[in-house]
Every structure is written in C-alpha cells, then in structure tokens.
Amino acid sequence: MSGQFAGGDLSRLRQLNTLAVVHALRHQPPRTLTEMARAAGLSRPATEDVVRELEAQGWVEQVDPAAGSMGRPARRYRFRADAGWVLGVDIGGHTVRALVADLDGEIRHSERQPVSPAVGRAERLAVVDKVVAECLAGAGRTGAEMWATTVATSGLVDDAGRVVLSVALPEWTGLHLAEHISRLVSGPVLVENDSRLAALAETWRGVARYARDVVYLLAGLRTGAGLIIDGRLHRGFARASGEIGALPELGWIRAQEHLRGWSGAPAGTDPDDVAGLVFAAAREGDRRALTAVRRYVKDFALGASALVLALDPQLVVFGGGFSRSADVILEPFRRELEKRCIRTPEVVQSALAEDAVALGAVRHALDHLELHLFNPGSGLAAPAAPGR
Amino acid sequence: MSGQFAGGDLSRLRQLNTLAVVHALRHQPPRTLTEMARAAGLSRPATEDVVRELEAQGWVEQVDPAAGSMGRPARRYRFRADAGWVLGVDIGGHTVRALVADLDGEIRHSERQPVSPAVGRAERLAVVDKVVAECLAGAGRTGAEMWATTVATSGLVDDAGRVVLSVALPEWTGLHLAEHISRLVSGPVLVENDSRLAALAETWRGVARYARDVVYLLAGLRTGAGLIIDGRLHRGFARASGEIGALPELGWIRAQEHLRGWSGAPAGTDPDDVAGLVFAAAREGDRRALTAVRRYVKDFALGASALVLALDPQLVVFGGGFSRSADVILEPFRRELEKRCIRTPEVVQSALAEDAVALGAVRHALDHLELHLFNPGSGLAAPAAPGR
The missing domain is CATH 1.10.10.10 (Winged helix-like DNA-binding domain superfamily/Winged helix DNA-binding domain)
Structure with a gap:
C-alpha cells in the first residue's frame, strides 16, 4: 500500500x-x-x-x-469569532431591522425602526440606510468590516440581488437592492426572500432546529412560505419556490381580507391595524371577531394544506406577526389541517416571531462565509478585509 | 506533517x-x-x-x-455486473410488470400481464406471483439470486413495506406487500409508491436526466406526482409526499371524470376505456371530445400548478398512460400552467410512459445496493448470495 x-x-x-x-x-x-x-x-x-x-x-x-x-x-x-463580521437586514412593510453578528453568529447589536407601508422606494431606502448606519455604530464597527451582508425583502429576487417582483412594497419591483446596500458595506451583498430567511432562522435558533423537512409559514398582513427540505433551504430553480399564494383557489390572496374588512373596528382605523383588534376581540369571545378569525384560518389553512400534502414535512412552523396571536389561531388552524391532510404534521408556534427574518439574514450571510472560507476546497487564507 | x-x-x-x-x-x-x-x-x-x-x-x-x-x-x-441481480415489480390497476436487471442496471428480461382493475387482493397477487416467476425464468435466474427487489404500488406505504392506504386497488389497504414478495425472492424487498418510482426512472433513463428539481406527473386513470428535489427522490417524513390530489380544491379528484363521463362513447363502454376514445376523437377534431379534454386539462393543471408554485422546479415531466396522448394534452396543459404560475418551467413528455414505474423500481433496488455495497463505510466484501 x-x-x-x-x-x-x-x-x-x-x-x-x-x-x-x-x-x-x-x-x-x-x-x-x-x-x-x-x-x-x-x-x-x-x-x-x-x-x-x-x-x-x-x-x-x-x-x-x-x-x-x-x-x-x-x-x-x-x-477568533471577531476576526470578521456579518450584517443582516430585514426590509419589511412596517419595520426595518438590522443585526451585526460575529463569525460565530453571536448578535453584537440590533437596531430597528418603523416605516409606513405606504412610503415609496426612496423614503424606504433612506430608513434602511439609517438603520444600517446606527446598527454598525451600535456594534462599534464600520461597513468596511462586514465580510458578508444578506438583505431580506418580500417578493421575488434574482441571483444578482435585484427585486424582480414585489406586490407588498410600493415602487419596489425593479430595485437593484444588492447594488444599493453595497454602497454601505464591503464584502458580498446577498438578497433573499424574507419567508425563506425566516425558515432558515427557525432551523438555526428556532423551533425547527431538529427537523430536516419544514414548512415555515409567515402569517401576517401578507402570507408567505419558506421550505426546508432535507435540512437545506429550498429556493427553486429560479428562486421562486413557496409562492403557492399566487393560486386564488388556495385562499392566501383573500385570507387577510377577512380580518381587514372586520366590521367591529372603530371607524377610521387603518385597515392594517384591524387584525390586532380582531385577535384581541376574539380573545374576549366576541362572536363577530371569532367568525372573522375562523374565515381567515380556513383560507390560511387551505394553502398550508397544499404545501403539507405536497411535501409531507416533519414540522410546520407558524411564524410572522400573527404568530403572536397563536392563542386564538393555532387550534382552529390545526383542526383545518387535520380535515384536509393525509398526515397532519406537528404544528409549532415560532418563538422568534418578527425577529426571524433578520436572524435568518445573518445565518444566510454566515452560510455564505462557511461555503467560501471554512470548506474543503476553499484554501483557507489569513483573515482579510472583505473585497480584497 | x-x-x-x-x-x-x-x-x-x-x-x-x-x-x-x-x-x-x-x-x-x-x-x-x-x-x-x-x-x-x-x-x-x-x-x-x-x-x-x-x-x-x-x-x-x-x-x-x-x-x-x-x-x-x-x-x-x-x-462483473452479473455478480448480482435485482428485480423490479410494478403492480398497477390494469397491468403487472416485472424486470430483472444486473448490477449495472442492464435489463435482462421483462414480463407483463394485464389484470382487471376490479379483481381483489388474492387474484391480483396470483398474477404478481406468475409475472415474477416468468420474469425470473425468462432471465435464466432464480429468486434466490436476487440481491434486492423493489415493488411499486399506488397509495401510501410504510417503511416495513405495508400498504397503509390505497384507494385505487380493491382490498389492497393493509396488505403486507414486502412480506408477500419475500416468499418469492431472497434479499431485501422494498415497497414504494409508483409515481415516486416513475420520477426516479425519469432522472435515470428518461427526460429528467440532467435536472436537479423535477415535478413528475403520472397522468392516467388516476393522477399522481413524484418529486425530485436537489437530485434526490423526496419521500416526505412519513412517505406521504406528492399527495396534492387529496385536496378537492386542486382538481385532481374530479379531473378524470370529465373523460370517463364523456357522452360520445358507445353505450356499454367500460368507463376506464373511454379516455382513449376521447383522446382519439379529440385528435379528429370532435368538438365534444375537445371540450372534455379541455376540462380534464384544466383540473389536471390546477394541481400541477400548486406543485410548480410550491417548488419552482426546473422541469415538469408529463408521464403515465395519458402521456401517449400528449399530442392533444400537452399544449393546452402548458397554457393552463402559464396562466397560473409565476414562472412556468419546461414541460416535457415522458419517453418511458407506462414502463417508467417498473424501471424506477429497478433503479430503487440498485440504489439500495449502492448504499449498502459500493459506499464508503460499507466495507465491501466478496459478493454473496443475498440474505447470507
């Protein structure tokens, strides 16, 4: 030998x-x-x-x-986990969040700021710039020290980091998000769909840590899905997976309307704020509110059932803003799934709620580094400033 | 060092x-x-x-x-590919097929026999026994020489090889299929869903050879789906993936009824035989037949769209018995997908048609051997008769 x-x-x-x-x-x-x-x-x-x-x-x-x-x-x-840094940014309809983490994924600083769902591209990007700057400053770091950055957005994005389609955010379709963020930081800037990143966060530090096949549901003023298959984020051939909501027959387009259109809200309430009132009233046993929740849950569960029947996951994670009202949603949701699915998987409320997306962005940026730094074939060199 | x-x-x-x-x-x-x-x-x-x-x-x-x-x-x-052998069996509603192949997957003999969809468990198993015996004899081998066998069936099967649920075959639910076939052959007997095995065959010797993410559609007197994700067969946590047909909203339950209920067939035609007449008449431009095909395609495409939107596959394979009538189905099917999907993947007709399932069973048995014989950690020993 x-x-x-x-x-x-x-x-x-x-x-x-x-x-x-x-x-x-x-x-x-x-x-x-x-x-x-x-x-x-x-x-x-x-x-x-x-x-x-x-x-x-x-x-x-x-x-x-x-x-x-x-x-x-x-x-x-x-x-030396502090040999390098990553940045995660979540650009949502109502909130912009940023996290700075070290190479071990320890969060060193987080920053957030509310933003109106109605504002256009320029105004939203100005908020993003501000939140990123404050988060970097809070962590005692500069943009030049970031080795990788991942930005979360709703909608479809391409490999270059451009928003191909967004129905949720005004003037967002066509935006070259990676290019914009690259002006703030060094290192690669990756852009990914928010539901997918939230799913990733759940497998990292959330309730899906021990599951290989997961359907993550982002329930909120819009409904989205992120799929973990065989332990890995499933993006799809053109990064368009999880878009079951596009099929009117599966209920996700109309689901939120049962809440927004609730007649029990005081006149003049912003339709986006009604959902919280409905859940609160349902919690008190209000009959009209309970009816609205039931209708929402029925449509929400229809699309969820399609994903469960297609993939037979080990676990369904109920996440997003509405997951804070799991006490009034989760039980009827489980019952609806049981009615429709051949095998009903375990359904678990997210413990990360709205923080999942930004945390998933951090994990995504770290995954990029793992692939390029700490992998056989990478030829590990001395830590260098990104971009060099 | x-x-x-x-x-x-x-x-x-x-x-x-x-x-x-x-x-x-x-x-x-x-x-x-x-x-x-x-x-x-x-x-x-x-x-x-x-x-x-x-x-x-x-x-x-x-x-x-x-x-x-x-x-x-x-x-x-x-x-020495002939150091060992595998057997693939496809137990369908209308036909039972068997293939004997060597360790390189070369098919050495194939056998098939028609069977009525109406016959019960004992009669169908008798046909299976006969087809297996004739296939082994035709290949010049004995059951004792088979290193691994995979049996395809419709419905849900468990890890032990028991049919948990079958709506297509009479008296089939509850059958311990692995146990039955084990009396005919040596070596492990695996049981798997037919649509899934057909999907596997397409990635092996069919039109999906170069695709990593594939939705395989088995179109025939029942509709099924098999999913290839990241190059691997996706079974699901309890082997219940691809069962989108269970959701009435997605059309697969009623799709075939548009064909079976066609008014243009001669009185007394077996409803199962009507589909072929409808496709033939549609090919001739018969208006009522074209309407029936259009309705079938619309419902078939609804469930298919849900799978495409969920997974964003690279490729959709149109397989099963109806794929022989792709000339009247495929174009309207593509148009329906385009109406519903965000990104419409390439749709390709299967070249294997009804042979896909048995071929997939062979591939599945070979995969089992690869995992246990030709893999690091296996500790390759001298070829031995199975079971020893």
Whole structure:
C-alpha cells in the first residue's frame, strides 16, 4: 500500500487538517492542543503545526490561563469569532431591522425602526440606510468590516440581488437592492426572500432546529412560505419556490381580507391595524371577531394544506406577526389541517416571531462565509478585509 | 506533517481505494490497470493491489485481449455486473410488470400481464406471483439470486413495506406487500409508491436526466406526482409526499371524470376505456371530445400548478398512460400552467410512459445496493448470495 500519495495529496491533506482544527475550535470553549488533536482526529504534532499557522494568520489566539490554576497550566486556544463580521437586514412593510453578528453568529447589536407601508422606494431606502448606519455604530464597527451582508425583502429576487417582483412594497419591483446596500458595506451583498430567511432562522435558533423537512409559514398582513427540505433551504430553480399564494383557489390572496374588512373596528382605523383588534376581540369571545378569525384560518389553512400534502414535512412552523396571536389561531388552524391532510404534521408556534427574518439574514450571510472560507476546497487564507 | 496516520486510517484508506477502483470500472468498457489507476487517482502499485483482491473476491474479471492485437496486449478488466441481480415489480390497476436487471442496471428480461382493475387482493397477487416467476425464468435466474427487489404500488406505504392506504386497488389497504414478495425472492424487498418510482426512472433513463428539481406527473386513470428535489427522490417524513390530489380544491379528484363521463362513447363502454376514445376523437377534431379534454386539462393543471408554485422546479415531466396522448394534452396543459404560475418551467413528455414505474423500481433496488455495497463505510466484501 505504499506509493499512493502524490505531491498534491499532501497539500490537500494539510488543508483538510487545518479545517479539522478550525471546526474543533469553533463554537467551543477554549481548548488545549491535546483536546483539539482528539476532536480533530489528528496527531498532536500535526495539530501543533496547524495551530501555529492559524495563530500567525489571526484565526486563532491563546487565552489567558484560568486564574488560580496550579503549576504551569496547558495553553488554551480559541477561535477568533471577531476576526470578521456579518450584517443582516430585514426590509419589511412596517419595520426595518438590522443585526451585526460575529463569525460565530453571536448578535453584537440590533437596531430597528418603523416605516409606513405606504412610503415609496426612496423614503424606504433612506430608513434602511439609517438603520444600517446606527446598527454598525451600535456594534462599534464600520461597513468596511462586514465580510458578508444578506438583505431580506418580500417578493421575488434574482441571483444578482435585484427585486424582480414585489406586490407588498410600493415602487419596489425593479430595485437593484444588492447594488444599493453595497454602497454601505464591503464584502458580498446577498438578497433573499424574507419567508425563506425566516425558515432558515427557525432551523438555526428556532423551533425547527431538529427537523430536516419544514414548512415555515409567515402569517401576517401578507402570507408567505419558506421550505426546508432535507435540512437545506429550498429556493427553486429560479428562486421562486413557496409562492403557492399566487393560486386564488388556495385562499392566501383573500385570507387577510377577512380580518381587514372586520366590521367591529372603530371607524377610521387603518385597515392594517384591524387584525390586532380582531385577535384581541376574539380573545374576549366576541362572536363577530371569532367568525372573522375562523374565515381567515380556513383560507390560511387551505394553502398550508397544499404545501403539507405536497411535501409531507416533519414540522410546520407558524411564524410572522400573527404568530403572536397563536392563542386564538393555532387550534382552529390545526383542526383545518387535520380535515384536509393525509398526515397532519406537528404544528409549532415560532418563538422568534418578527425577529426571524433578520436572524435568518445573518445565518444566510454566515452560510455564505462557511461555503467560501471554512470548506474543503476553499484554501483557507489569513483573515482579510472583505473585497480584497 | 508526519505522524498523522493512525492504524485505522490505513484500513480506511484501503477501503476508499477499493471503492475508487470499483467506481473506475463500473459502467465502463474494460480497462487496463494504467487506465484504472488514472481514473481512480491512485498509484499503479496500489491499483494492482486492489484489483488482485477484487478479482479474488469475484467483483472483477479479466477479459480476453482483443482479437488481432499485436504483441502482448495489456490485461484489461471489467466489473462483473452479473455478480448480482435485482428485480423490479410494478403492480398497477390494469397491468403487472416485472424486470430483472444486473448490477449495472442492464435489463435482462421483462414480463407483463394485464389484470382487471376490479379483481381483489388474492387474484391480483396470483398474477404478481406468475409475472415474477416468468420474469425470473425468462432471465435464466432464480429468486434466490436476487440481491434486492423493489415493488411499486399506488397509495401510501410504510417503511416495513405495508400498504397503509390505497384507494385505487380493491382490498389492497393493509396488505403486507414486502412480506408477500419475500416468499418469492431472497434479499431485501422494498415497497414504494409508483409515481415516486416513475420520477426516479425519469432522472435515470428518461427526460429528467440532467435536472436537479423535477415535478413528475403520472397522468392516467388516476393522477399522481413524484418529486425530485436537489437530485434526490423526496419521500416526505412519513412517505406521504406528492399527495396534492387529496385536496378537492386542486382538481385532481374530479379531473378524470370529465373523460370517463364523456357522452360520445358507445353505450356499454367500460368507463376506464373511454379516455382513449376521447383522446382519439379529440385528435379528429370532435368538438365534444375537445371540450372534455379541455376540462380534464384544466383540473389536471390546477394541481400541477400548486406543485410548480410550491417548488419552482426546473422541469415538469408529463408521464403515465395519458402521456401517449400528449399530442392533444400537452399544449393546452402548458397554457393552463402559464396562466397560473409565476414562472412556468419546461414541460416535457415522458419517453418511458407506462414502463417508467417498473424501471424506477429497478433503479430503487440498485440504489439500495449502492448504499449498502459500493459506499464508503460499507466495507465491501466478496459478493454473496443475498440474505447470507
């Protein structure tokens, strides 16, 4: 069995060893060389070799020995999660949110600001610029330090980061969102649909952490869906998956109208604010409100049933703004699903609610870095400012 | 970088090398050691070492040198695809089919027999037994030589190979199909939904070979769907995916009724035979037939649109018995999809038609073997009779 290693194999092996050590340190408390060697499945000399290089490159640093330890304690190392940063932005109809996180996904600062659903492109982008600037400042960072940024928007986006179609936001269709945000930060700027990013967040830090196949439902003033299939976000061939709402027969177009058109709201109430009043009245047992909720749930469940029947997911996550009213929605929703589906999956309320989208944007930006930095074949180099 | 290989690494490496050589030989014309070494990315001595062992085990054999070659030609080897066999069985409403194939998926014999949709469980199983026996005999093999068998049925099946629910076949629900077929063959017996297996066949030898995301539609006296997502068959958490037909709003329950209830058929025609007459009459321009086809297509396209909108596939395959009448169905079907979908994918007629299901069963049985025989971690042993 000798003679089977060519020269290229050795540098490839070196690279795999480097990544094994990085993986053994990331998301872990500081570790000794011996602990790293065991976790990475490498010999102690090989581990030491790799760690020395990672330390020189700035990926890894020694931590101070624990106070009060006797004798000469073994050196411990940690992965420098603050070697780089990512930014997640959620541009919603009512709110713009931004999060700055380190390479381990720790959120270092979050910022949000309300915005009227009626404002046009320029005004909304001005709010975005402000929220991003304040979030960066709050985290003590600059746009030049961001290694990757993901921006969430409703509607369809293309690979270049352009909004191909948005019915929810005025003057939004045709906007080159990636280009706009690129003026604020360094590094790649990715744009993705908000429901999809919320689904991603649920598998990361939400209720779908242990599920491989998930239908995420974004319930709010609009209804959307994000699909996790075999543990991965399913985008579709032209990034147009989850758009079941386009089929009038499946109820999502009219679902919210049962709430917006509720007759029990005081005259002059903004139609967008009626939903909250309906849920509150239903909670008190108001009959007209309960009827409106029942009609909403029936149409909402129709589209949801189509997704469940198509995919047979392990889990349905009920998310979005309306998930805060799960106490009046979830039980009738489960009953409607049971009426229509062959196998009714577990239905769980999102614990992230409106924060899911921005959190998913952070995860998405981190995934981009994982793919390009911490993956076999990436050829891990010293941390560099993005864009260089 | 020395000292990084433990003892276990070497035997692991040996195993990977063995599989690299097997992969370099399978589905290929006979190869010399030099050619194999290049294809497997191994040194010549390591390759020779592995080939000697594979030859001793019976996986690989030398082929006779080409006639008329000058001097002493280099030895050539081939993978022994006939070291083992698989069986695929398709139990349909109108026909039972069986295929015997070798380890490379070459079909060695096929057998089929018509069966009335009305017959009960015992009678249908008797036909299955007969078709399987004749197919084995026709291939010159015995049931004891089958390494894996996959049986296709309509309806829902569980992991143990039991039919959980079938509306299409009389007395079929509750049948332990795997147990029944296990009396005819050795090796594992797998049971899978027919639409799903047809989808698999299309990605193997059909029109979906180059697509990663596919919605396969089985159009016939019943309508079914199989989903290929990211290159893999999507089964769902409880193997209940693709069952969009259960939703009355999506048209698949009533779609065939527009054909079966056609008034143009001679009195006394079996309703199951009317569809063919309708398509023939539509082909001749008969107005009532064209109306029936249009209504069928509209309902068929409604459910198909829901799948397309949910998944945004690269490709829709139009398969099943009705795909033979694609000349009168496909154009109106495409138009209906275009009306309803945000992005209309390419729609292609199946070239396999009714053969797709049995072929998919063969592929499914082969996939099972690939997973357990030719995969890292399998610890490839000498070919053995199944069950041993």
